[in-house]
Structures are given as C-alpha cells and as structure tokens.
Amino acid sequence: MEQMQTAVTRFTKTPFVKKKEFNQQVARWSFFTMAILMIIPLMAIIGYLVYHAAPSLNLDFLLDVPKRGMREGGIWSALIGTIYLVFISLAVAAPIGILAAIYLNEYAKDNWFNRIINLAVINLAGVPSIVHALFGLGAFVYAAQLGYSVLSASLTLAIMTLPVIIASTREALSSVPVSFREACWNVGATRWQTIRAVVLPNSISGILTGVILQVSRAAGETAPIMFTGAVFYKAVKRGDFFPYELTDQCMALSMHLYTVTTQVPNIKESVSYATAVVLLGVVLLVNASAISLRVWMRNRKKW
C-alpha cells in the first residue's frame, strides 16, 4: 500500500485519479464515522450512568441488603443470588458443553447426523430467552417438580448458555493444528489419549475463555430466571455467604434491576442507576478478563 502510493505520486495526477482518490477518502471517513458513531454514544451513556450512580456507589451498597421496600440499603442478596445461579449453571453447562465440543470437533464425521447436531447448536443459540423461560417453567418447575427454585433457574440458564461454551470450545480445539494430532496418532495413541495429552493442554486457555464468557452471559440474563426461581425480594442477612438452599427462591442482580426500575415507585434515582452500573461492571469485568486471557494466550502461542 505504502509503495503504491509513492509510485503514484511520481506521475502527475490526472483529474480521474484525483477524483477516485477523493472518493476513496470520502468512503474511508464515512465508514470511520459509522464505526465511531456506535462507540462514542455508548461511552457517553456509560459515563452518564456512572455519574448518576455515584451518590450510591460504595462498598456498603454491595454488602448491605435492600431495605424499606428496596428504596434504601444495598444489593447483597441479589449479588449473592447471581453468584449462586452462575456457578450452579456453570457446573452443569461446562462439562456437557466441553464434551459436546470435543465430540463435534474430534469424533464427528461430516455426515447428515452431525450436520443436524450443528443445526441444533445454532438453533439453541437462537432460541429467544423468553422461550427458554417457558421451557424452564414447563420442564423443571412443573414436569420435574423442582418448583420455583435456585435449581430450576440454574438449569434453565445452563441450557441457555450451553451454545456459548460449545462454540468457543470448538474454536479453541480446532485451532490446534491437525499435524499435532497426527504426530500423536503415529506413535500409537488412541483418539482419547491424543485428546488428553495433546489437544486439551494446547487449547485449555481457549476453553477457559469460553467458560468465562458463559459466566458473563449467565449473570446478565433476566427472562429465563424470572419465571423459574428469581423473586422480587427475599430476606437475607447482611454479608451472609450461604443464604439460599437449592430449593429456595432467590434474588438476582439482573432481576433486581428490572424490579427497582419498573416495579418500585418513588425510588431514589441513584439506587437504580447504581444497580445498573454494578451489573454492567460485573459483566464487562468478566468479559475483559476473557479477552485479556485470549490476548495473553495468543502472544505465547508456539505455532
């Protein structure tokens, strides 16, 4: 590109060349504006949220429980509820998702059956979150008789976030060169021995990235847990790390944000803004760690 431009300047520019270079610049800058126009307003909005949340944002807000009909106090019961939901759903989704990705990437041949599995994964990712909620209600709450509980909500979240883990684990596995596997097969290793000794160690950070992304997705979802186990309010002691049983209903951060903004009248403005900022902060922080893990991994990649 650089060389071409210097080559052009050696000759006098005809009006035609000038015109096309002008068009080039116009296109470049208008596309640049389009890219930037998505980012600047967002930064402004986040700044606005943080600015309005500032009066309520402190450590006490995180550790205290909601008081006086959620108009005062903090968000501890919602925060700990979200942690419960995320980790239980992770415990279910991560093994199934990783094994499914291993099957799709290492075992599956390209035939009609596996194409259907691929379609199913794509579709599972595309099912609206509210349909997952209906499924969770029909399957876990009523059919499996788990009731409105942490367990029902977590299982619904697990199925919803499964495609996230499958997709990113597959990507991590397929980035391991085939020649690595061939080398291992050639010394007589079986498929599983190859996977355990060669493929998994070389893709573990990629798999971890997928797991972290699942955490962020699960933490932010509202609709699937709204009808399967999350409630508006539940009394919890301040700073209690184990307030919920598996069969209890629980509060969740995303649900709490929905509640305080739409269901609670006359709430102090900064409380709802602060809830939004905490949720946003948690999710972006988790995502940023996934991204930095990926960048770090790429820098030390040996092939």
Added chain:
Amino acid sequence: MSSNLTESTLTLPDAIPKRVKRVGRPRWAIIGEQALELLIRISGISAIVFVLAIFFFVFKEALPVLYSHNFSIKEFLFSTQWYPTSVSNVRYGTFALLVGSVTVTLLSMAIAVPFGLGAAIYISEFCGPRQKETLKIIIELLAAIPSVVWGFIGLTVISKLITTITGTAVGVNLLNGSIILALMSVPIIVSIGEDALKAVPDSFREAGMAMGTTRWQLILRVLLPAAKNGLLAAVLLGVGRAVGETMAVLMATGHSVKIPHGVFDSVRTLTANIAAELGEAAAGSPHYRVLFLTGILLFVITFIVNLTADFVIRGIKRK
C-alpha cells in the same frame, strides 16, 4: 543404506524369542476410555435433545388450549383483539403483537444494518492491525452488555433524549425500542459481516489492486458482490437477535397492544407480552396456555430465520 536395513530386519527374528507377550494397556484403562467416549457421544447429541425438549415441553403446556371451544387458531394468528383477562368475552388475537415485533425489528434493522455493515467494512478493509484489534474488542464488549441494562438505558437515557428532542409526551415507544435493539444487534452484524469480508480470497483484492483501483472501488465492485451472501447472513442473524430479544423491548417500547401508526406510538412485542403476562396468568388457565402457544410461534419464527442464515453461510463455504 537400504541394504543395511534389509540385513538387520532379516537377522532380527533370530535375536528375539518367538513368542513375546504383548504389553497392552490395563483392562480398566481401556474400559474407562470407552466409557468416556460414550459420555462424549452422549454429550454430543445433547444439543438435539435440548432443542427437541424445548419444543416438546413448551408445546405440551400449550396443547390443551388448541382443543378448547373458545379458541381458534385463525383468531390467534389474524385477530388484533388481545383481551386475555376479559370476563365476558375472552379473545386471544396475537396479530397486533406480531406486527409490533415485526415493526420494531424492521426499524431497528433500518438503523443497525447500514451502521453495522459500514463498521464491518471499515474494520475489515480500512484500518491497521492495532486499530482493528481495539475496535473488535470494543464491539465484543458491546455485545456483552446484558439486555436488562439495555432496557434500563432505554427507559432512562434514550427516553429522556426522545422527549426533549421531539417533544412527544411519552419516551418509551417504537422508536426507543428500535434504537435499543439496533445497538444490541450491531455487534453481531459487525462480527459476522467482517468474517464474510475476510473470507473473500486475497487474490481478488490483488487482482483489483493490479488494475489500479482504489480501496473504495475495490469494495464497491469486488468485495461487496463477492461477500454478499455472508453479509446477508449477518443481517439475518441480527434479525434473529432482534426478534427474540425480551427484556430490552419489555422496558423500552411501552405497553399498548395495538398496531402502531407512527414511530412515537408505543407497541408490545410477542416476547414482551409473554414476559409481562406470564407472572399474572394462573398455571393451567387458557391464558397461560395461549402464552405458551405464543412461545411456539416465536420458536418457529427464530428457527426459520436462523436456519436460513445457516444455509446462506453454508452455501458460501461450499463455494
């Protein structure tokens, strides 16, 4: 060299005993491995099981209402009368909700598609590696923002902006929901669109450059025609995201069940309707079952959109 080799292989059988006990792996290792591979295969088909289970359980809850005497499938699909809690005359027509979903999606795509594809072109063709990396990370973070936070932004920031700029009385309306949905679906359009542009072989670009084109001419005449299927898939996936979105539209579009006549009318979508009413409908009541039937309708719509997008993408890969 080769004679050496044959000599040694010829002499070998004398050096080692006739029958060697083959050193195998212990039996438990082989059985363990087979068990694990079985587990992997079972997990592999789990996605199919879950998709079928979703359809089965949602449909199971919806089924009884199909036989009920005051419900007709024609009314469900084509009537705009949605009065599920009326005492005298219960009517379940979801047409207005469907129109709500479609208008919000179309308007949001009208905003998101030009910006999304423009940003995809800029990232793929115009910027340097460092800038590209930064922009991609920002877009990834944009995609991570939870829908309930988007809803909150719609309810507070965008609604305030709309009322102050246009002077309408209510800020939560069709326009608000569309702006929020556009912001939500831009990341997926950008990332899939950029993949599509990246998939165009470099030889195409080189051939264009050799003819003396500028980048812009190259994009317009070579890249866009070559990548049009991938870009179409990007748009379709954006549509899929917008149709299925629940919390953001629930909070940002207002709450009236009617066919909108302008961008400042408030609407309700299929998704928001389920979220808003499922809590109030008694389990097992016709109202509750009709909401599950709406879920099936949504499931089918997103199924078709995603399937089409997948076929379009697969078509490119085959080429």
